[in-house]
Amino acid sequence: MNQVQSRVAPLNKWPMISRVFHWISALLLLVTWALMFLYDNTDDSLYIGLHKAFGISLLFWMLARVISRLFVKAPPSAPMPKWQDIIAKLTHFALYALLIAMPIAGLLMSVYGGRAVDVFGLFEIQVFVTPDRGLARTFNDWHTDIIWPLILAFTAAHILAALYHQFIKKDKLMKRIW
């Protein structure tokens, strides 16, 4: 790349498809959480139904995102100490894994509880296991007491790191995903 080109293209941006996957995943996570928050505060079953439907949508979205990620060429890491790069990659990997494990735990909690899952009236995931209260309880615990706190912790670390790059390092890292 010559001097002029390197000046006009200084940013190693993520490809458009990765940026769309990133922000829609974040939005789906926010909506799924907000619906659970509404359900907790109103007890209206409409919200738990929508929580499940959006959660399943996030599962499909994340599976598509992982497939896309296998084919997309990631931009080279932004300049940073090696240990930060390793922690960033581990955090990203954890977020992928958690956002897939969370809806699966929710789905298993429902079907082991003997409840089919309706997805926006478009299709229904039948009870494909033999209902088992003990297992329903276990997946409920994973969903609410283990995976959810981990999602909160890793997302908080991820956003704090982004803010650190934006306001302290001022290295325009955020533009890579925007």
Ligand code: HEM
């Ligand atoms: C990534 C997607 C998902 C996220 C982030 C998520 C998040 C949550 C959160 C934060 C809670 C509340 C825990 C509490 O009130 O203490 C919850 C509860 C619940 N979720 Fe999800 N969820 C997701 C997907 C699903 C799916 C796909 C299903 C079912 C198909 C589901 C079914 C439920 C149920 C039934 C509860 C209530 C559990 C109870 O009241 O004991 N969730 N979820």
Ligand code: HEM
């Ligand atoms: C205000 C919210 C957010 C900001 C500012 C933000 C910022 C960023 C930035 C700048 C990158 C690119 C890092 C790089 O190129 O080195 C990135 C990647 C990533 N973000 Fe976020 N993010 C946010 C929310 C989220 C949420 C809610 C999740 C999921 C829970 C998430 C998951 C990821 C993942 C998995 C990657 C890595 C992409 C890959 O390697 O394929 N982000 N984010």
